[in-house]
Amino acid sequence: MSWLMHLILILIATAVVPWMFRFAGQKFTGNKPFFRDMPFAVAFGYVAGLLVLIAAVSYYFRPLEVNGVPSAGVIFFRWAVQGFIGFAIVAYLFRLFGRAVGTAGTRKLFRAMPLTAAFGVLVILLYAIVSIFAGSIAPYGQEEIFANANIVPGGNPMMGGDPNFPLGTDQIGRDIYSRLIYGAQNTVGIAFATTCLAFFVGGSLGFLAAIVGGWLDQILSRTVDVLMAIPALIFALLLMTIASVWSNQLGVDRTIFMVLIIAMIDSTRVYRLSRAVGQNIVVMDYIEAAKLRGEGMGYLIFKEILPNAMAPLLAEFGLRFCFVFLTIASLSFLGVGIQPPLADWGTMVKDLSQFINFAAFAPNVATAPLLAAGAIALLTVAVNFVVDWMLHKSSGLKD
Amino acid sequence: MGSIFQIILQRLALGILTLLIVSIVIFVAVNALPGDFAQAILGQGATDEAVAQIRADLGLDQNYFMRYFSWLGNVLTGDLGISFAQMNFASNMGGDQLVGVVEQIAPRFKATMFLAGVTAMFAVPISITLGVLAALYRNSIFDRAVNITTLSSISSPEFFLAYILILVLAVLNPIFPSLSNVYEGMALGEKLNRTMLPALTLTLVVTAHMMRMTRAAIINLLASPYIEMARLKGISPMRVIVRHALPNALAPIINVIALNLAYLITGVVVVEVVFVYPGIGQLFVDSVKIRDIPVVQACCLIFAAAYILLNLMADILSILSNPRLRHPK
Secondary structure, X not given: OHHHHHHHHHHHHHHHHHHHHHHHHHHHOOOOHHHHOOOHHHHHHHHHHHXXXXXXXXXXXXXXXXXXXXXXXXXXXXXXHHHHHHHHHHHHHHHHHHHHOOOHHHHHHHHOOOHHHHHHHHHHHHHHHHHHOHHHHOOOOOOOOOOOXXXXXXXXXXXXXXXXXXXXXXXXXXXXXXXXXXXXXXXXXXXXXXXXXHHHHHHHHHHHHHHHOHHHHHHHHHHHHHHHXXXXXXXXXXXXXXXXXXXXXXXXXXXXXXXXXXXXXXXXXXXXXXXXXXXXXXXXXXXXXXXXXXXXXHHHHHHHHHHHOHHHHHHHHHXXXXXXXXXXXXXXXXXXXXOOOOOOHHXXXXXXXXXXXXXXXXXXXXXXXXHHHHHHHHHHHHHHHHHHHHHHHHHOOOO | OHHHHHHHHHHXXXXXXXXXXXXHHHHHHHHOOOOOHHHHHHOOOOOHHHHHHHHHHHOOOOOHHHHHHHHXXXXXXOOOOEOHHHHHHHHHHOOOOOXXXXXXXXXXXXXXXXXXXXXXXXXXXXXXXXXXXXXXXXXXHHHHHHHHHHHHHHHOOHHHHHHHHHHHHHHHOOOOOOOOOOOOOOOHHHHHHHHHHHHHHHHHHHHHHHHHHHHHHHHHHOOOHHHHHHHHOOOOHHHHHHHHHHHHHHHHHHHHHHHHXXXXXXXXXXXXXXXXXXXXXXXXXXXXXXXXHHHHHHHHHHHHHXXXXXXXXXXXXXXXXXXXXXXXX
């Protein structure tokens, strides 16, 4: 019956503690409206949040080792908290920097920027720099194989590490740190190229359908409807099966097929949006005027419609990039995406995933697969934060 | 009420038509393969007689048109063919106990449905509660924290969330097993215990979507005049949302749930591979790797059918719950 007693005690505490919290607040602040009008649920929320915070802080300061055995949970928790606070501080400094330096336009932009968006912009910039200069940043080549395989991350020789390989080497002896950096070039670069291709195809066809209308619009739209009826990842996997046979026969790299397939699948989504946006623009008077001037189709699409459809398309570009990036990472993770020896984060997660099982005894061993997966997550989260802010800004939502 | 049935029948017919066209797309895609299945089944060292035998068995000597209709007829009568792996085994080792694709898929389909069901049981109540709370206390610390968390979990790849959950709940604190070895005839409690980690991963992904859409739907409604009226009457904010906003937001929320269950179908593939869950997604990926065309074709068709069906259901439910949609202008 003791658990029943505990349950009753906990229930009583949940009822009483928030009420006491509110009552104390009312007494000490002289019945300020903030406490006076506080609903019970809000008081409960504050108390619960406070308890979680206290628990987190006490867990953070637990000893890192108990009788010589590392307590892995505390170590991972400290890393997570330090990473979170570190990123927040860096994003804050970056926003301060952006407010002080640059043209009047960028400074104004940074002034109204929430911290999450500043974080997003910073991460995107970092990824861009790393992926462009991967060749000169990485200490070793992505295909370079060393004699010692499975060196433990951390660089401590006592623990099976090696200072020359700060993040260790993988199962056939390639430097993980270099491969992570090259992964930025390959994964992000291929995803970016795919998104651009999808936008070029989907965007121009969508605008074309909006301008021409009639049977062309009907054919394109119905085709897109059918292609969108198959879930994207499933369709990509089906087509990759076929592409893998073709690539063996033709001797063309499978990665090129993957770019084409994903660009095709995602261009249907871009087509939908650009057609809808284009249809709203096509009925404007200035399009009529341009048509009467006798301008050609290319001029209409790129000089008249595109500049006016820029804002929604830009937000869509960010989201589409995330989808493409995640699809490529998932395909690589499933073993049919970017092919070795190219370094790629999805494949790295797959190859290194079994090291997670050692996390309880040697936390640093488990970091390699989590770093690769985290690198994917960090970029998509950053892009989403920026897109969220852009959408919020352009929609003018205040409530 | 006749018009409602008419509309539903119309949608149903449209869904079946879409499925039919999707089957053509799948058939065309598969037949774009270079060379010939017989060669693919038997590999490089096949004798000419064996290849001819398989070609005749599969009906590859007929033209594309006939082959499509005979395939479609077989699918409709519940015959999805025999996997290449099985045929290869039979032709090399002898023996005629071939297991059809249907028998291969059926238990795995059940397992996937079980996983999706457990996920929905967690995800739906949690996301609606969180969505209502976030709409109620919008722009507060709580709203922002929930927003950032859900945005992060939407944008992370499924396998990242899966490995984080494995790290926290299987390796550091051994609560659930990290490999979901589920088989038929297992006790329900044990089955639930082993399904918990994949279900939690999917819950994280789906809850984020549903919660954000619920929040948006309710906030959208809060601008309506009757909400203003209710507020001016002096009703508490909680009551305004639960009694006045939520019933009217039900249509978009049901829609969101159906769409997210459709989204689950694609998410299931990666999660099943991470946890080695014996579902249909895992079978699909394995078959893709060894180019086992009949299984790939069948899985693809099942995924597409489920996807179309759920979208159709969302469509019909939103028509049923919103009388204005019954009379299109």
